[in-house]
Amino acid sequence: MASTDRFDAIVIGSGVSGGFAAKELTEKGMRVLMLDRGVMVEHGEGYPYDGKPAYEVPARNRMPPAIRDSDYFIAQHGYVAPSNQLFYNDDRLNPYAHDEGSKFYWIRPGAVGGKSLIWGRWCFRWSAADFEANKRDGIDGDWPIRYDDVAPWYSYVEKYIGVSGSRENLAYLPDSEFQPPIPMNVAEKWIKPRLESTFPGRKLINTRLSNMTEDKPDQNRTKCQFRNQCGNGCSFGAYFSTQAVTLPAARATGRLTLRSDAVVTNLEYDATRKKVTGVRFIDAKTGKAEVVNAGLVFLCASAMASTQIMMNSRAPGTGRSYFDTSGTLGRYVMDHIFRVNISGDIPGMEEFIEYGRRPGGVYIPRFRNIDRDDGAGFKRGYGYQGGARRDPAAPVGFGASMKQGMRKYDGWKFSMGAFGECLPYEDNRVSLHASKVDRFGVPLLRFDVRFRDNELRMMADARVQGEAMLKGAGLTNVVSEEKEHVPGDAIHEMGGARMGVDPRKSVLNGFSQAHEASNLYVTDGAQMASISCVNPSLTFMALTARAVDHAVKQTRTA
Secondary structure: OEEEEEEEEEEEOOOHHHHHHHHHHHHOOOOEEEEOOOEOOOOOOOOOOOOOOHHHOHHHHOOOHHHHHHOOHHHHHOOOOOOOHHHEOOOOOOOOEEOOOOOOOOOOEOEOOHHHHOOOOEOOOOOHHHHHHHHHOOOOOOOOOOHHHHHHHHHHHHHHHOEEOOOOOEOOEOOOOEEOOOOOOHHHHHHHHHHHHHOOOOOOEEOOEOEOOOOEHHHOEOOOOOOOOHHHOOOOOOEOOHHHHHHHHHHHOOOEEEEOOEEEEEEEEEOOOOEEEEEEEEEOOOOOEEEEEEEEEEEOOOHHHHHHHHHOOEOOOOOOEOOOOOOOOOOOOEOOEEEEEEEEEOOOOOOOOOOOOOOOOEEEOOOOOOOOOOOOOOOOOEEEEEEEEEEEOOOOOOHHHHHHHHOOEEEEEEEEEEEEOOOOOOOOEEEEEEEEEOOOOOEEEEEEOOOOHHHHHHHHHHHHHHHHHHHHOOOEEEEEEEOOOOOOOOOOOEOOOOEOOOOOOOOEOOOOEEOOEEEEEEOOHHHOOOOOOOOOHHHHHHHHHHHHHHHHHHHHHO
16 A cells, blocks of 8 residues: 655664764755664653662563563573563564574564664764775775775764763774763773783773763763663653654654654566666554655665565566666675683772763774784784673672671772674675565564684684783783674674675665665665774764755755
């Protein structure tokens, strides 16, 4: 059934990319329909456990095994808890598939706001070297853009959302438009000079977060309260989320219509005009199908979901998507590899404890293969995210002795985990399952994605170097571990509809615009041609703002 409503633009998805697209489009005068498959969560009132202690959360905020095993399979690996269960996908109701012998953890949100409600909030710019990496390494799929194309949009987004961090003047990790950093604690300040003097060229810096350290009264947002309960939703709006930032801005224009529980199945297409003519979706509550029309579509459903929607947009009786004339749709899927952890004890300073529960911690930027191949035995590099802490001592006994034990602290400890870059491999791919469909009739997404020798050698090096740095900085009892590396586990999946100069080798052009549909823009992780080793969300937002600027100019000059 076709909808009678007319919109200038449709935005599919409401995460960091979709929220920014809706804000930018409405503020530029367009009537926008936003569609999201998740349930509605309103800022503030939709956060039932915001500020609640563990004893006021069901099961003391530990996922009951019965619910985990029946509906939230991904909770076996962390992430989902009773306090944020509302924000996550039900894996039983919305399954996916992968080839035998391979694994993929597709960690999905289940609410309007998407991953902006569940992300880690680490915000980094990519460097010039990141956009040049494929070409430099002789890997097919050079980026059609460079750092200078994105830099002004980084600034635009950073000033708007609020990013805290320290200026370091590092070529490989460009500085942002910062609010003051969240300070290091006393133990991290102790480690920093020891590590940097022992390992020249390596740095330990303040993390860069979308958690604000200054208020934004014009957005009705308050700086971080150091509760470290971000995953439950923040009624202060202290970190960037669609609910707190871009959705209120889009609504304020009076030009936004939002439909939650709207499961987009495919895009309608006119092959003669080479344009998307409509978006088909199913109301998850009623099962009713609708088609809505608009002159412009922004597909921001997340990397894998957007790829699935594009794949399922195909002429009747054919297996080829309208948007896959290159044969690259669904290929070059990537994620960060990150299950290496290193920790150790920090001597002394036991007269100090840390008040408050700050988000984030500290960061050690990439130091491998910066200017050239440094002989490490792999391409690209990794960084470390970590921090120092003092945990309460384990209580012993019962009654008075237990109470006294709970008033004490163990010594200072430092731990960090490595995040490494995965290369773009053509045969790391997703496809539509030949026989299995979901409850809406959409073929399941089938994953065939693996980390390769390059990534595993990188993580082996990260483990060795991490131990050496902590020992060299004076820590004791340094230990490390390497767990199973599974793509998707970092929740930084990218690729599937990469951008490129040549339409024969890519799906999108340098403005995130589909080669086969001038009115379709894909501005989430699907567009990425490589993934750097730093968190990607800031880059998604910058590319989205840039794409909207291009799309609106194109529309007005058409």
